[in-house]
Amino acid sequence: MTGSIGLQALEVIKKLGSFRILAGTYHTNHNLAQKLAREFEIAKILCTKDDYDELFWLMEHHRPDVTLVCVPGFASLSVTLKALQTSRRVLLASKEALVCGGWLVKEAKEKNHCELIPVDSEHSALMQIYEPEVEKVLLTSSGGALRDWEIQELNRAKPEDVLKHPVWKMGKRITVDSATMVNKGFEVLEACELFQLEAKQVEVLIHREGLVHAMVFLKDGTVKMHLGFPDMKIPIAYGLTYPKRSFENKSWPNLIETTLKFEYVDREKYPAFYLAYEIEKDYAKRTAYNAADEVCVEAFLQNRIKFTQIAKVIEKVVERIEANPRDLEDLKSIDAESRRIAEEVIECL
Ligand code: MG
Numbered sequence: 001m002t003g004s005i006g007l008q009a010l011e012v013i014k015k016l017g018s019f020r021i022l023a024g025t026y027h028t029n030h031n032l033a034q035k036l037a038r039e040f041e042i043a044k045i046l047c048t049k050d051d052y053d054e055l056f057w058l059m060e061h062h063r064p065d066v067t068l069v070c071v072p073g074f075a076s077l078s079v080t081l082k083a084l085q086t087s088r089r090v091l092l093a094s095k096e097a098l099v100c101g102g103w104l105v106k107e108a109k110e111k112n113h114c115e116l117i118p119v120d121s122e123h124s125a126l127m128q129i130y131e132p133e134v135e136k137v138l139l140t141s142s143g144g145a146l147r148d149w150e151i152q153e154l155n156r157a158k159p160e161d162v163l164k165h166p167v168w169k170m171g172k173r174i175t176v177d178s179a180t181m182v183n184k185g186f187e188v189l190e191a192c193e194l195f196q197l198e199a200k201q202v203e204v205l206i207h208r209e210g211l212v213h214a215m216v217f218l219k220d221g222t223v224k225m226h227l228g229f230p231d232m233k234i235p236i237a238y239g240l241t242y243p244k245r246s247f248e249n250k251s252w253p254n255l256i257e258t259t260l261k262f263e264y265v266d267r268e269k270y271p272a273f274y275l276a277y278e279i280e281k282d283y284a285k286r287t288a289y290n291a292a293d294e295v296c297v298e299a300f301l302q303n304r305i306k307f308t309q310i311a312k313v314i315e316k317v318v319e320r321i322e323a324n325p326r327d328l329e330d331l332k333s334i335d336a337e338s339r340r341i342a343e344e345v346i347e348c349l
Contacts, residue, residue, distance in 0.1 A: 001036060001045075002029040004170050005070035005093045005119065005232060010040055012237045016246060022062050025055060025071070052079060059086040066240060068119065069094050072173060073294055074287070074335045077101045078328060084108040084116070091239040093119040095186045100287040101331055102193035117239040118194055122187055124235030125213035125226035130195060137197065138215040139187055140207035141265065142167040144179035146307070147206065151269050157307040159300065167210035167230050176297045180310050181265065182289075185276030189286060199280040204273070205262040211253045212260060227253055272311035275318065284323035284334050291338035292317035299346055309349060317341045 001010060001024035013019045023044040026033035030047065037045045046055050048071065059067065059082055067083040068091040069076055076094030081104060083090045090109075092098070097105055109116045118124055122139040130137075145164045146157055162179045163172060170178075177183035188202045210230040217223050228234055229251060237247030267274055272293070279285040296310040305313065317338050325331050 001042075001070075002026040002032045003070055003072070005068075005236070007036075008232050009068055009070070009236050009240075010036060012233050012240065012247065014040065015248075016237065016240065018246075019066070019240070022064055023055070023058050027072075048075070052082075055079070056082050059083065063087070065089065066091060068236075068239075069097065070119070072096075072171070074100055074290060074331075077104070077331065080105055081108050081328065084112050084114045087114060089115040089117060089239075091117050091119045091236070095120060095183075095190045096290050098190045098193045099186045099290050100283065100335070101328065102189070102286075103283065104328060104331075106193065115242075116194075117242060118190070119232075119235050119239050120187065120190065121230065121232065121235050122214045123190060123194055124238055125228075126191060126195060126216070128238070129214065129216050129224040129226050131216060131218060131224075133219065134195075134197075134201075134216045135219050136201040136203055136217045137191060137195065138203045138205060138217070139184065139191060140210075140212050140214065140262070141181060141184045141204055142178060142208065142210055143206040143263075143265075144181060145175070146179050147208075151266075154269070155306045155308040159303070162300075162307065166208070168232075172301060173294070173297050176300060176310075177293065179307070180293075181270040181273035182276075182293050182310075182314070184265075185273045185289070188276050189280065192280065199277045204265055206265055207260075207262050209258060209260070211258060229253060272314050275311075275315060279318060283325050283331070284321050285318045287325070287331050287334045288318045288321035288338040288341075289314060291335045292342040295339050295342035295346070305346055305349060309346075313342055313345045313349075316345045 021042045024042045025046045025048045033045045064087050066089045067087040069080050069083055070093040071079050077097040077100050080097040145162050163175050165175045184204055191202045211227050213226050215225040292314040296313050299305045323334050
């Protein structure tokens with residue numbers, strides 16, 4: 001709850017006034033968590049740094065109406081699976097859960113008759129305009145902080161250049177992932193899982209204004225788009241109150257001032273994004289894609305690798321992982337092995 005999504009969720013919950021918060025988690029920011037617990041009357045705050053045992057016990061004990069999963073990284077998969085077993089509705093902000101273990105998440109959802117609602121602006125938008133027989137869908141992307149940089153200059157990009165996101169204010173990892181567009185690669189896979197699509201049915205275009213979040217293309221020639229200001233509080237509130245819209249916002253884009261322009265995603269500039277399409281059917285490689293990216297982002301932020309090396313390392317790790325995961329334990333070993341290989345590849349650069 002001390003991350004970007006958690007803090008905005010607390011704001012939304014305060015405004016809605018109809019939810020009681022049973023528990024919240026934090027990773028390192030203990031002081032902020034304590035302050036939030038007092039302000040929002042959160043009965044229990046838990047540190048997830050060491051393990052999730054106490055959190056899982058609490059979830060089983062309380063059986064909450066809604067669980068918001070906004071835990072970063074691979075760890076979000078086990079939290080999502082537990083949330084699906086114990087809650088009536090799961091709001092999923094952690095796309096890694098679907099990227100690495102999409103089939104496990106869907107099985108758990110079916111088995112427990114639980115609702116799964118995306119808290120990702122593009123997927124929340126898709127959910128709102130989706131029709132069962134769509135021909136294809138489109139997700140938009142800002143293109144990240146380096147969208148106007150020349151390709152030859154990208155290897156000189158420093159963490160401070162990359163951390164200036166043009167549209168959204170978010171955590172560090174997702175901001176770097178926006179610049180490489182790995183984040184959008186995750187979102188393509190996320191959309192496939194949530195809406196039963198094949199990756200070739202999920203198109204992505206760069207849209208600088210950040211007003212259109214998603215579109216669906218229907219067979220009779222109709223295109224539906226979803227517009228709104230880029231504000232994560234809107235998809236959070238939608239997920240919490242669905243199918244109602246109880247969140248009062250009333251701030252709409254001024255259409256006279258919009259241009260609604262879209263651009264192709266350059267293959268040379270964003271190689272790590274296109275990799276997502278190639279590994280669509282392979283959960284082992286998808287897990288490697290996420291793990292290698294996590295390691296690379298960390299290494300880039302510590303100035304251990306160049307920006308352009310992120311995609312190269314990910315590609316090498318994904319290439320080396322060959323496995324046929326059957327359960328969460330298998331995915332955990334693939335995740336650990338991918339991290340080890342990523343460090344090894346970085347050492348050899
Ligand atoms: Mg998104």
